[in-house]
Amino acid sequence: EVQLVESGGGLVQPGRSLKLSCAASGFTFSNYYMAWVRQAPKKGLEWVATISTSGSRTYYPDSVKGRFTISRDNAKSSLYLQMNSLKSEDTATYYCARQNNIGTTDYFDYWGQGVMVTVSS
Amino acid sequence: DIQMTQSPASLSASLGETVTIECRASEDIYNGLAWYQQKPGKSPQLLIYNANSLHTGVPSRFSGSGSGTQYSLKINSLQSEDVASYFCQQYYNYPPTFGGGTKLELK
Numbered sequence: 001e002v003q004l005v006e007s008g009g010g011l012v013q014p015g016r017s018l019k020l021s022c023a024a025s026g027f028t029f030s031n032y033y034m035a036w037v038r039q040a041p042k043k044g045l046e047w048v049a050t051i052s053t054s055g056s057r058t059y060y061p062d063s064v065k066g067r068f069t070i071s072r073d074n075a076k077s078s079l080y081l082q083m084n085s086l087k088s089e090d091t092a093t094y095y096c097a098r099q100n101n102i103g104t105t106d107y108f109d110y111w112g113q114g115v116m117v118t119v120s121s
Numbered sequence: 122d123i124q125m126t127q128s129p130a131s132l133s134a135s136l137g138e139t140v141t142i143e144c145r146a147s148e149d150i151y152n153g154l155a156w157y158q159q160k161p162g163k164s165p166q167l168l169i170y171n172a173n174s175l176h177t178g179v180p181s182r183f184s185g186s187g188s189g190t191q192y193s194l195k196i197n198s199l200q201s202e203d204v205a206s207y208f209c210q211q212y213y214n215y216p217p218t219f220g221g222g223t224k225l226e227l228k
Contacts, residue, residue, distance in 0.1 A: 037165075044208065044219055044220070044221045044222050045157075045165065045208055045210070045219040045222075046219070047216055047217045047218070047219070059215070059216070061216050095164055095165070100170070104215040105212045105213075105214065105215045105216065105217045106212050106217075107155035107167065107170045107210060107212050107217075108155075108157075108165075108167065108210075109167050109170075109176065110167075111164040111165050111166065111167075112164060113163075113164050114164050
């Protein structure tokens with residue numbers, strides 16, 4: 001059974017940093033592109049970052065480019081999201097998601113339970 | 122970026138009814154479309170991919186159709202467990218983008 005379990009969320013002040021983690025199990029982690037998708041309270045879904053199988057390629061929307069960094073440790077079957085210079089508009093539930101196929105974009109076939117990040121002074 | 126527009130934003134239906142949710146893309150996405158279900162307080166779950174392929178374990182009362190810029194999700198014989206928000210997502214073009222969602226409630 002595919003499982004994705006996020007951790008590391010919490011309350012953080014604007015301008016500070018936070019690092020999210022996602023522990024994967026039930027599949028060969030190193031064979032899949034992985035992503036982070038967020039959802040602001042009562043809002044829709046927004047793709048945040050994608051990383052290739054080896055970690056050599058990463059992709060971001062303009063809204064987080066230069067502030068967020070996605071990374072992975074295939075030996076630990078773990079995905080990470082380093083978030084710097086956080087803004088109030090980054091407040092959201094962050095989901096770790098498995099991308100179905102390799103490539104810059106595809107659908108997300110499994111999702112974690114999500115972790116809440118609140119950016120507020 | 123490709124814009125995805127869902128309609129309606131909210132929907133109220135009775136048990137056993139057939140429900141249809143629409144999703145329109147700002148340009149042709151060549152069936153690169155997925156549908157997700159998100160139950161209250163839960164994470165999104167994949168229902169449909171490639172516009173009309175059912176994901177593993179999804180009940181057959183769910184179906185997807187469409188082409189070009191117009192797509193739809195149909196739920197036959199609505200069940201109480203189908204109360205949720207539904208989102209479409211295009212993945213034909215980078216970056217992947219989502220529709221605004223449709224909240225389905227029981228009448």
